[in-house]
Amino acid sequence: MYVGCPNTPTDFKGYTLVLPAVSVGNVGQLSVDLLVTTLGLVRVGYLHSDCVLPVCGNDAFSVGKDTQGSLVTTTEVYYSEEKKIVVVQQRAPHVKGKQNEYCTSLIEWIQSYQFDKVILLTSSYSHERLDSQIQGGRLRYLATTALQQTCEDTLQNELKWLPLERRESVWGKSVGDSKQEDIPEQAKDVFIPGGGIAKRLFVQG
Secondary structure, three states, rough: OOOOOOOOOOOOOOOOOEEEOOOHHHHHHHHHHHHHHHHEEEEEEEEEOEEEEEEOOOOOOOOOEEEEEEEEOOHHHHHOOOOOOOEEEEOOOOOOHHHHHHHHHHHHHHOOOOOOOEEOOOOHHHHOHHHHHHHHOOOOEEHHHHHHHHHHHHHHHHOOOOOOOOOOOOOOOOEEEHHHHOOOHOOOOOOOOOOOOHHHHHHHH
C-alpha cells in the first residue's frame, strides 16, 4: 500500500500519524493542508490503493518556479523527522463498497511501520447534534482504551477537550460488515453521521 520515496525511513517508530477521513465539509482534509504548510512537512511517499478513486494534479503545496508541474496523486504522505510526525492527505473519496478493505490495508500499514499514535480528523453533520452539543465548543474527541490510559488527563484537564457523547445510531445496529455483538466495547454507541470511515476505522482498529 505504501510507496516511499528514495532514501526515506523504512519505519516510523516513535512517530505520530495524522490522517483525514473524507467527511462532511472536508474538515479533516483542510486541517491536513494547514498542518503540511504550517509545519513545512516534506513529501515522503504515497499510498497506492484501488479502494480510492484516482486523482492526479499539480502539487498544491508547490512554492516557487522550481516546483511547478510537480504531480501528486490521490493519497500523499508527508513527514517531519524533527517533529516526529507523519501526515496523510487524501484528495478523493473511497470507491463504493471498498471502505472495509481500505481500512484493513491502512491498519496493516500502521502496524507494520510501528506508528506510536494515530490521530484521525473527521467531522459530522451539525443537524445531528444533541442538545448538549449545541452550546459551547463543537470540538469532540474519541480515544481508544489504550490512549485514554496515557493521554486522557492531558485531553480533558490541560486541553479542556470534551469526549464525544455516546448514543445509539438511529440507522441500525451495524457498521459495514460488523454486527453489533462483534463491535468492541469501546466502539459501541459511537455515532458519527457524515464522518466517513471514522467509526469503521475505530471499530476495526
